[in-house]
Amino acid sequence: MITLFVNGLEVSAEEGTTILELARSYGFPIPTLCHMDGLSPYGACRLCVVEIGEGSNAKLVSSCTYPVEEGLRVRTASSRVVRARRMILELLLASCPQSKTIQDLASAYDVHQQRFKQEYEDCILCGRCVRVCEEQMRAKAIGFRGRGERRSLGTPFDQKSEDCRLCGACMYVCPACQLRCTYTEPEKAICGGCANLSPPCLKKSSFDDLMCYMEPCVACEIKKD
Amino acid sequence: METFKTIDQFISFQSHLIKKLNPAHPTIIISAGTCGQASGANDLIRIVKRELLSKKWTDQIRLRITGCHGFCEMEPSVLIEPKRTFYPKVNVKDMVRIIKAVAEDKVIEELLYLNPSTGERIETQDEIPFFKNQIRTLLSLNEKIDPIRIDNYIEQGGYKAIVKVLSKREPRGVIEEIKASTLRGRGGAGFPTGLKWERFAEQPDGKGKFLICNGDEGDPGAYMDRSLLEGNPHSVIEGMLVGAYATGANEGILYVRNEYPLAIKHLVIALRQAYQMGLLGSNILGTGFSFNLQLVRGAGAFVCGEETALIKSIEGMMGEPVQRPPFPVRKGLYGKPTLINNVETWANVPIIINTGAQEFKKIGTERNSGTKIFSLVGKVKHTGLIEVPMGITLKEIVYGIGGGSSGKTEIKAIQTGGPSGGCIPATRFDLTIDYESLKAAQSMMGSGGMIVMDEHTCMVDVAKYFMNFLKEESCGKCFTCRKGIQRMYEILNDISSGKADRSTLDLLEELSTTVRDTTLCGLGQTAANPVLSTLHYFRQEYLEHIDHHHCPAGVCKPLITYTINEHCSGCQLCLRTCSVGAITGEKKKPHHIDQTKCIKCGACGDVCKFSAIEMRPIETSQRTKG
Incomplete structure (x- = not known):
């Protein structure tokens, strides 16, 4: 067992535990977007930063990826941490203002406006869908492409992947994004929109026979009863 | 080519070559x-x-x-x-x-x-000022060696270090020697090499340990590693051999970016020759020690110079950094212990073994021993690769070796450490070059790029240039790095086009601090340095842009305008030079620039023989209209 201090409290954890898991088990709240139990830690959203170390060696690290260390001093809500989280939320709001999750988080951190040029993106590239597809669904149908500002999410060559079983897990785990399915262009779709059980089949007329390409359609199967 | 089966065979071959010299x-x-x-x-x-x-x-x-x-x-x-x-x-x-x-x-x-x-x-x-003021322990071998001839390297005392190490049969002693030399990693962070080796050697052998040479040099304006790999590939190979013997590794990888075709060509030849001579492979010189070295070419991402991203890249995955700890020394390539050093660090190893740690330490300062290669570029008279002892002042480099300003104006600042470094103003040129003092001055050693700037360089523009570079080269995994750098670039762009106010400057500072604090790898953590250091030392220049919409260096295009004054003789030279046809006028009559067409490239000013082209700050009223 490893002994360390979280917000002054002496706690112990098994080797290999992350700071996030430990802090949460002791009831210290840490906000996350890219973290999900059951998926490997990734550390993309940076919301879960905590402060470790003392004095001039103090630094912020993402708690979801940082393993516990003997004698480590962790502060989950120091002023430096909160300042950083507020700036991250401001950046998130500036890019994806429509996401309810992000709005709620921003409001919880008292961020009410952002000072950048407003963008209207949906995806924050947290990678949850990529990981669930690879690690839980064993499909590896979607992945990241490009780097820097051109990084994006999709299937190879934007073609519908043959590995995709249209399970809908990617949409289910998405913390912030809007429905990414492009109903009328099934070839480009990352995921079957039908899986979310809501309207698609009812509006069949407006999309001709392109609408439902899931065989058998989960939504229809369930709605049959 | 002869294959050497014993150490003695090699030694007699070497002395034979030296005798012929x-x-x-x-x-x-x-x-x-x-x-x-x-x-x-x-x-x-x-x-x-x-x-x-x-x-x-x-x-x-x-x-x-x-x-x-x-x-x-x-x-x-x-x-x-x-x-x-x-x-x-x-x-x-x-x-x-x-x-x-x-x-x-x-x-x-x-x-x-x-x-x-x-x-x-x-x-x-040796009498030329550029060479006279340097101490060239690494670079001086470049002129002695034809890189595609291993004999050249051997006759200059090459592979003596590995022979010495193999004859002594004391791996632990080699690590002690490197530790005693206080050599520090030349890749930028300056971690003590001996300590890294010691930790690596302690790792259980298991199913293999890896050595990696990081030759993914991507800083704009830096090419030290390239010239070493091109000019003296065997010194790097020998350094890795010594490292492998000392730490018990049997596999090595030379990771070189594919943009260096000549370096790759020379390395391929050097590796083949070393294998043929029995200096690489299994049972080297009959000692039972085996080391396999192979070349991996990088696919052109700046972030792959970061060690965890480099490992991902070798594994065939996307070059994305991952969390450290666990450090590669414990868990690296394919989950095995991995030791990564820079090209220059490896090249220093044979020198330390040959001359001894005490001799090596005589150059440089107490905590920063040895020499460091820098690429000195920008507005100085003499540009090129320089090798100087650690602890030399910036003044000696810029004025002593570089020969001072190449233009008409004074030198204003020097940018060290590439996109991760910062700008140091001329008033602080008495600063010594070592890892600590550069860091304290809000810059860093980095891999060794030095860009000299004069009064014609706009510091806002410099910061903007590096942000533009980084927003493309960030891997994009961390949200704060990807979006943060993009937003910093946007803000700097606003400042350089006169669209910002003072509150923007606070936002920029706040954002820079967040990016520095909250990103995963070295790229993000240092990405804000160009902004933070220019804000620190050249705040007045930022304020000039914001308050008066004036770019003192005359670089930010939206804030300047070109006009033709009464000195114009009507020679039509500028008219013919203008690529967009913005200049009109008859022969021998004053010309005129159409501001709606002008792209502010400044080509007219360069060709004018009568100093008739004037560049001046744009009027505020005009700016808002445009």
């Missing part, structure tokens, strides 16, 4: 690294070969084709041994004369290097 033999040395070849060294080589063959001078005069000597500005340069006569910027016609002069043991006075400050001709390379 005749330093008094006239030799024409042509610097043909990438810089030399780009300036026409290949033509010179052809001429020399043809001349020597046709005049039957092949026994009398030797030709040695080497890597870069360092004085890149003077390429293609020719060095004549034994007197070490240095001819800069040699053209094809002069080359023929030089060959003749060498045959007659003469010197062509008018082709020698002209010292710009004194107006005197300097004959030997």
Whole structure:
């Protein structure tokens, strides 16, 4: 067992535990977007930063990826941490203002406006869908492409992947994004929109026979009863 | 090529080569690294070969084709041994004369290097101020060695270090020697190499341990590693051999970016020769020690210079950094312990083993021993690769070696450490070059790029340039790095086009701090340095842009305008030069620039012989309209 201090409290954890898991088990709240139990830690959203170390060696690290260390001093809500989280939320709001999750988080951190040029993106590239597809669904149908500002999410060559079983897990785990399915262009779709059980089949007329390409359609199967 | 089965066989071969060596033999040395070849060294080589063959001078005069000597500005340069006569910027016609002069043991006075400050001709390379003020322990070998001939390296004492280490059979002692030398990683962070080796050696052997040479040098304006790999590939291979023996690794990887084709070519040849001689592979020189070294080419991502991203790249995955700890020394390539050092660090290893740690420590300062190669570029008279002892001041580099400003204006600042570094103003040029002091001055050593800037450089524009570079080169995994850098670029763009107010500056500072604090890898953590350091030292320049919409250096295009004054003679030179047809006017009558068409490239000002083109700050009213 490893002994360390979280917000002054002496706690112990098994080797290999992350700071996030430990802090949460002791009831210290840490906000996350890219973290999900059951998926490997990734550390993309940076919301879960905590402060470790003392004095001039103090630094912020993402708690979801940082393993516990003997004698480590962790502060989950120091002023430096909160300042950083507020700036991250401001950046998130500036890019994806429509996401309810992000709005709620921003409001919880008292961020009410952002000072950048407003963008209207949906995806924050947290990678949850990529990981669930690879690690839980064993499909590896979607992945990241490009780097820097051109990084994006999709299937190879934007073609519908043959590995995709249209399970809908990617949409289910998405913390912030809007429905990414492009109903009328099934070839480009990352995921079957039908899986979310809501309207698609009812509006069949407006999309001709392109609408439902899931065989058998989960939504229809369930709605049959 | 002979394969050596024992250490003694190799030693006798080496002493045989050294005995044959005749330093008094006239030799024409042509610097043909990438810089030399780009300036026409290949033509010179052809001429020399043809001349020597046709005049039957092949026994009398030797030709040695080497890597870069360092004085890149003077390429293609020719060095004549034994007197070490240095001819800069040699053209094809002069080359023929030089060959003749060498045959007659003469010197062509008018082709020698002209010292710009004194107006005197300097004959030997070592007397030239650019070379005189350097200590060239690594780079001096470049001119002695033809990189595609292993014999050249061996006759210069090559592979002596590994022979010494293998005969002593004390791996632990090698690590102690490196530790005693206080060598620090030359890749930028400056971690003590000996300590890293020690931790790596402690790792259980398991199913293999890896050594990696990080040759993914991507900083704009930096090319130290390239010239080492091109000019002296065997020194890196030997360094890795010593490291492998000391730490118990049997596999090694040379990771070199594919943008360095010549370095890769020379490495491939060097590796093949070393394998053939039995200096690589299994049972090296009959000692039972085995080390396999292979070359992996990088696919062109700046972030792959970061060690965890580099490992991902070798594994065939996307070059994305991952969390440290666990550090690669514990869990790296394929989950095995991995030791990663920079090209220059590896090249220093044989020197330490050969001369001894105490001798090595004599150069440099207490905590920063040895020499460091920098690429000195920008607005200085002499640009090129320089090798200086640690602890030298910036002043000595810029004015002593660099020869001061190349333009009409004073030197304003120096940018060190590439995109991760910062700008240090001229008022702080008494700063010594070492890892700590550069960090304290909000810059960093980085891999060794040094860009000198004068009054014609706008600091907002410099920060903007690096943000533009980084927003493309960030891997994009961390949200704060991807979006943060993009937003910093947007804000800087606003400032440089006069659209910002003072509150934007606070936002920029706040954002920079967040990006520095909250990102995963070194790229993000240092990405804000160009912004933070320029804000710290050149805040006035930022305020000038914001408050008065004025760019003091005249660089930010949205804030300047070009007009033609009464000195115009109507020669029509500018009219013909303008690529967008913005200049109109009849012959011998004053011309006029159409502001709606002008792209502010400044080409007209460059060609005008009457100083009639004026660049001045744009009027505020005009700016808001535009």
